[in-house]
Amino acid sequence: MRELIALMLILCLGAASPSFIAAQRAYDAVRYDDAEALLYRAANETNDAKELTAIYELLATIHLVRNRDTRAVDAMTELLTRVPTYVPSADNSPKIWEAYRRARNAQLAAAQARQLEQERAAAQAALVAPAPPPPTHWYASPWVWVGVGVVVAAATTFIVVRYANPSAPDGDFGPIELR
Numbered sequence: 772m773r774e775l776i777a778l779m780l781i782l783c784l785g786a787a788s789p790s791f792i793a794a795q796r797a798y799d800a801v802r803y804d805d806a807e808a809l810l811y812r813a814a815n816e817t818n819d820a821k822e823l824t825a826i827y828e829l830l831a832t833i834h835l836v837r838n839r840d841t842r843a844v845d846a847m848t849e850l851l852t853r854v855p856t857y858v859p860s861a862d863n864s865p866k867i868w869e870a871y872r873r874a875r876n877a878q879l880a881a882a883q884a885r886q887l888e889q890e891r892a893a894a895q896a897a898l899v900a901p902a903p904p905p906p907t908h909w910y911a912s913p914w915v916w917v918g919v920g921v922v923v924a925a926a927t928t929f930i931v932v933r934y935a936n937p938s939a940p941d942g943d944f945g946p947i948e949l950r
Contacts, residue, residue, distance in 0.1 A: 788816040791826055803833050820854045835866045847874035
């Protein structure tokens, strides 16, 4: 009955597509496969929001009658994509409302995921590679100063040893005989 009212509403407000009228008749005759094919064709023939609403609601109803809940949600998602302001009427069945809620939640989750991805991409684009460290000079290396310390220590040791014992004559090597 609700579908008949939707058909009358479409006929009163504007010319419905012939495919939609044929799909409505096929639905009423319980020829769901024919109705489904005609509804998809009708959806491609129109951009009128009221007609699209009737088409996709009927398509979702067919899917729900045939226990294809996922496809009903897909039909509602497509309806929400093409008519973003769509909200089911209060007299629609709870299953249509559930398909609508699931489709709306999926759309919101997808929108949030897209926004998060955009923010992540913007954050990565904002990151600038750190500047390379300034060139180090030869005297900045600790090994240079270790070498300088060794040379200074060796020179100091040599001077202390050489001049600490003045009693030893030059050229005296101790008890070792040199030949």
